[in-house]
Amino acid sequence: MxxxxxxxxxxxxxxxxxxxxxxxxxxxxxxxxxxxxxxxxxxxxxxxxxxxxxxxxxxxxxxxxxxxxxxxxxxxxxxxxxxxxxxxxxxxxxxxxxxxxxxxxxxxxxxxxxxxxxxxxxxxxxxxxxxxxxxxxxxxxxxxxxxxxxxxxxxxxxxxxxxxxxxxxxxxxxxxxxxxxxxxxxxxxxxxxxxxxxxxxxxQRRIEGQAVESRYRALHDELTGLANRALLADEIEKALRTARQHEEAVGLLLLDLNKFKEVNDTLGHHAGDLLLQEVATRLTGAVRHSDTVARLGGDEFAVLMPQILSPEHCSEVARRLLDSLEGPADLDGVTVDISGSIGAAVFPLHSSTGTELLQHADIAMYTAKRNRLGIAVYDPEADRHNSQELGLIGELRRAIDENELVLFYQPKVSTRTGRVVGTEALIRWEHPSRGLLMPGDFVPQAEESEIIIPLTDRVLAMALDQHRHWRDEDGTLLSVAVNVPTVCLLDEAFADRVGAALELAGVTPAMLTLEITETSIISDPVRASTVLTRLREMGVRLSVDDFGTGYSSMSYLQSMPLHELKIDRSFVRTIADSHGGAAIVRAVLELARALDLEVVAEGVEDEATLALLGSMDCAYAQGYHISRPVRPADLITWLSSWRTQKDFQPVL
The missing domain is CATH 1.20.120.1730 (Four Helix Bundle (Hemerythrin (Met), subunit A))
Structure with a gap:
């Protein structure tokens, strides 16, 4: 008192x-x-x-x-x-x-x-x-x-x-x-x-206590109580000084959780915080007293290990650490599996400074995550490749702002009449120094970062603008299809952005088809179904791309508000000379008819395949035999030379 x-x-x-x-x-x-x-x-x-x-x-x-x-x-x-x-x-x-x-x-x-x-x-x-x-x-x-x-x-x-x-x-x-x-x-x-x-x-005591508390907060993560990036940097420098004096090695592990964003988006941030606290508890319980466990931010953690014997020893410790980490965790009654990717780097073998050690461990972690290796030790060769990719992602932000992205269009036709029923918009990047880059050169990396969202919005706006241009300038009413990544189907605001883009471009929703993958559906079927239902209610057509290569169950297909299935090219290419390929295509066609879905066969590269698909009652086809992806002006030229141009009309 x-x-x-x-x-x-x-x-x-x-x-x-x-x-x-x-x-x-x-x-x-x-x-x-x-x-x-x-x-x-x-x-x-x-x-x-x-x-x-x-x-x-x-x-x-x-x-x-x-x-x-x-x-x-x-x-x-x-x-x-x-x-x-x-x-x-x-x-x-x-x-x-x-x-x-x-x-x-x-x-x-x-x-x-x-x-x-x-x-x-x-x-x-x-x-x-x-x-x-x-x-x-x-x-x-x-x-x-x-x-x-x-x-x-x-x-x-x-x-x-x-x-x-x-x-x-x-x-x-x-x-x-x-x-x-x-x-x-x-x-x-x-x-x-x-x-x-x-x-x-x-x-004075209160001020001193507040100073101590402020210093603790400045050097520790508030949620988990672990060291933060600043304290980790200090501990790395101390460990390196000691290692230089005694000619010892120091290991650094960087860990990134798998599918943490899905937990946050699906169960809420509170569940995400509980998951991070559980990870912190498991990590601190699995390391030595001399090791330092830190949270770098988000779902990234680091473990500093003095006196490592070799890179192999570092990898073994990382494996034991990952084994201790992985496993089910109860988050307020909801059980989720914890898994992660770990990158390892060793001083002085891989790095000469603390900054390099942290950077190289991050590169190794990126390699482990991208290649689903679980654990990866820093490799200078992979570093050069990864550095180029990271630099490319940084340039991609500029490319979006400076209109370096272009769309090529590949037509879809009816297998029975040859009528053109629409086009698929495929992104390309006209890089100022590296030339024309294909989607595989930058889209996978973009999907691993937040830039995939503005990239998708940009492609959607460009495709709708092109549709309006064909309609108003050339008198051609041609629907467009745009590929949508998984992250957009987990974003409740995506449907609103699509509606705003349609309104801004003055395009009828039925003229737009959004193509999604099977993994997008099974990632979070409840949220995906909610977003897809809103899109269908708006009048947008929905298609499952590369069907047959994923792991979607029949129940998902039955419950999703879809219009179309696109059979993956790997099955279509072997349809003429492989009994298995033909059987798979027939099975997909029967499934589609049962679910009242249209079917598009991708990868048609010859006339025989096109004719065979028509005989199987596969309604639509797309592939190099019909047309390669071309620029918008070249597509208009192609349309004029297509032998069934007189029958051209869109299928709605």
């Missing part, structure tokens, strides 16, 4: 203000004391001077009286003494009249009159000759005057001494009160000083 009071801001402010007022009160008391003492000293000095002057007057009168007595005894010898003694009190009486207090000024008038009478009597006495009777009478009269003056002087001395005693007593009482007040203020100030010191110490 006391500590809480001390930590209170109101108490701290009150203590500081109280201490300031206490110091001010002490200063005021000191000023009053100094002023009072000075006034007392001045008053006592002045009264002492007045009292001393009255005493001097008494002394002078005594001397003059003694001189009178001597004169009366022996006139001859006492005359000079009397003359020198006379008028000795004049200056003291004048001083009293000028500097004495009002009562002294009133008294000095009477005393002066008596002293003047005394002096006149002495003067007359000296002039008297041998008349002894007259002389004695004057002497008696002078003695009476002198006695009055002395009594008055003594009375004034006594009065001033009594006044000084009373004044000193009053001053002493005031000083006692002043001292008591000073002691009280000093006591209060001391208590306030103790309180202020307690407040300051409390705040």
């Amino acid at each position: 006391l500590a809480k009071v001390v930590r209170s801001k109101a108490v701290a402010r009150a203590a500081v203000i109280g201490l300031a007022l206490g110091v001010f009160a002490l200063a005021a008391l000191a000023a009053v004391s100094i002023t009072t003492n000075a006034s007392t000293t001045s008053h006592i000095r002045h009264n002492s001077q007045i009292s001393d002057r009255w005493a001097q007057i008494d002394l002078h009168i005594s001397v003059e009286s003694e001189a009178l007595n001597d004169y009366m005894v022996a006139k001859k010898f006492g005359k000079d003494l009397l003359d020198s003694a006379m008028y000795s009190a004049v200056s003291d009486l004048a001083w009293q009249a000028r500097y004495g207090d009002p009562e002294d000024v009133g008294n000095v008038v009477l005393v002066t009159d008596s002293y003047n009478a005394f002096t006149q009597t002495l003067t007359e006495l000296r002039r008297t000759g041998t008349d002894r009777e007259r002389t004695q009478s004057l002497a008696d009269q002078a003695t009476l005057s002198a006695s009055f003056v002395r009594k008055s002087a003594n009375a004034n001395v006594t009065r001033h001494r009594l006044a000084m005693d009373q004044y000193l007593a009053e001053a002493d009482q005031f000083n006692q009160k002043l001292s008591l007040a000073a002691i009280t203020v000093c006591g209060v100030d001391f208590l306030l000083l103790v309180l202020c010191a307690g407040v300051l110490l409390t705040h």
